[in-house]
Amino acid sequence: MGKKGKKEKKGRGAEKAAAKMEKKVSKLLNASLFTHPEKDQLILFGGEYFNGQKTFLYNELYVYNIRKDSWTKVEIPNPPPRRCAHQAVVVPQGGGQLWIFGGEFASPDGEQFYHYKDLWVLHLATKTWEQVRSPGGPSGQSGHRMVAWKRQLILFGGFHESTRDYIYYNDVYAFNLDTFTWSKLSPSGTGPTPRSGCRMTVTPQGSSSIYGGYSKQSVRKDVGRGTQHSDMFLLKAEKGREGKWSWTRINPSGAKPTPRSGFSVAVAPKHQVLLFGGVCEEEEEESLEGDLLNDLHFYGPVRNRWFTEQLKGTQEPLEVVREVVSEDGTVVTIKQVLAAQGMAGQLESDDDDSPEEAGVAPGEPSPRSNATLTVKHGRLYLYGGMFEAGDRQVTLSDLYCLDLHKMEEWTEWLEETDSDEDSEEAEGAGGGGEEAKEDSGEEGGEEHPSVAPGELFTDCLPRTEQHWLRCAQDDIEPGAPERRVLRAAQALAQAFYDGSA
Structure with a gap:
């Protein structure tokens, strides 16, 4: 029974994904x-x-x-x-x-x-x-x-x-x-x-x-x-x-x-x-x-x-969502939480001499x-x-x-x-057994690994690469070439490192 319920849940997920793709802009x-x-x-x-x-x-x-x-x-x-x-x-x-x-x-x-x-x-x-x-x-x-x-x-x-x-x-x-x-x-x-x-x-x-x-x-x-x-x-x-x-x-x-x-x-x-x-x-x-x-x-x-x-800038900690473009043009997204003070400081520092010298806050x-x-x-x-x-x-x-x-x-x-359907599906799943935990996987919002003080990117990437590979796989269509996923993961890691440094 458990396996059948799991298959039905995955089927509903596939139908919902197809519906989203149909109306995706x-x-x-x-x-x-x-x-x-x-x-x-x-x-x-x-x-x-x-x-x-x-x-x-x-x-x-x-x-x-x-x-x-x-x-x-x-x-x-x-x-x-x-x-x-x-x-x-x-x-x-x-x-x-x-x-x-x-x-x-x-x-x-x-x-x-x-x-x-x-x-x-x-x-x-x-x-x-x-x-x-x-x-x-x-x-x-x-x-x-x-x-x-x-x-x-x-x-x-x-x-x-x-x-x-x-x-x-x-x-x-x-x-x-x-x-x-x-x-x-x-x-x-x-x-x-x-x-x-x-x-x-x-x-x-x-x-x-x-x-x-x-x-x-x-x-x-x-x-x-x-x-x-x-x-x-x-x-x-x-x-x-x-x-x-x-x-x-x-x-x-x-x-x-x-x-x-x-x-x-x-x-x-x-x-x-x-x-x-x-x-x-x-x-x-x-x-x-x-x-x-x-x-x-x-x-x-x-x-x-x-x-x-x-x-x-905001007065509360801010969850920042950015689009990151890898070398081959793949666009993936990254979420990062910033303190209000850090956000305001980066916005103020944008007023530089020329557009090419000013970074994107x-x-x-x-x-x-x-x-x-x-x-x-x-x-x-x-x-x-x-x-x-x-x-x-x-x-x-x-x-x-x-x-x-x-x-x-x-x-x-x-x-x-836009998760009204996601909430309904979560409420309908119920039970909370081992399969529910297995299906939830990384949906619970896994935190990104922190960057150690003074850590170089060349040291940070090997330590966190598996995490960024999972993030890239979640953001790129299934069946994408491994090289494309790897490049996207490295771009995510670089963007997160730059934002944390």
Whole structure:
């Protein structure tokens, strides 16, 4: 009887694991993350995943329930084709509508790609997709930016690339949400140069603010040179002159971000604009080098000023969860308990001379580009993006949250902590006999071996290697090559040693 019960329990565990995998969120960059206008939900759509050899595009829709702290994959018939680098805007009418324009598709080998010029709306109340066909809109493009302004969608910039050449745009289009018609705007004044990947937000005064972006120019055949822009403009609708718009260049004060591309943007309470991460690139004709960033900047449109804020740290011992990337690109997680004083000290020491010299404080998101960012109820949510491990590009699937009112610490969501089903299963198991003890194994939260004072890593690793091998095996899919597990274990050991030293 005991053995049969054990097999049944393992069967239930396998079913639960399969259910988790079915709704597990993909590793993504260049996706869109936005908040539901009426519910405590975040909605994630599209994006791409690069595994080091091939690129995969998605059109899945995931919903994160903030109160339940859980992800759910939502199946809705007839979605838009798979894409990334599109734009998505939510408007409140009709119980909430998600509008999506453009983006790009690429074949797994990256040899073929296509830029979309289609417009879609997801009716959140009825959970139905609709393609809106309207002539006179922008050409096929990706990397553009779009905001909701009154009863219109305002679209700026973007780029289009073919096998022969590439082109960047600085056109402005408006889509009327009442008449479902496109119109091309012709603002007066000097506006931004053509670019993609800029920041576009609506100010309290009703203007659209454009900051930064990226563009590339050909210097000779098959050789281009990129530019990371750091200028800022306002696009204003002129009072009393319907359909008339104007550009104005502005020069904010304060602690400005370093020029970068691939940064993420969200609008916080009181209309403050948040800018996170990105990559600061130094480009030569034959090479490209860059430093990924994880800094957070604020822009106040009322005072036209950039500023930063220091995280205060927590007053209680903190369980830190970090993603560790081994040499072969395997991403594993490590948990570590830090005293509040040590945490605050590491946060304060992050204010160094340059991003490459400043370490990542425990619990902070790793440096990344092309992540998604949104704000709900005064909390900033960050998902995914691209991280570099040596020469490898690693696509991430982590979700972080920062309370913008407290400004204490980043917290990370992990699938393993969403344990309502685990608790029910534990209560149902009962008995507490020898088999229950055997099955519980290491689930009870085995403590990591401590690092002795003055102990070198070369001495610590042999002493603790078996522990880290068990941790790596728990975090990597079954059947992974032994060499991969070993590298992941060594990366975990190194990360824990560095955090304890």
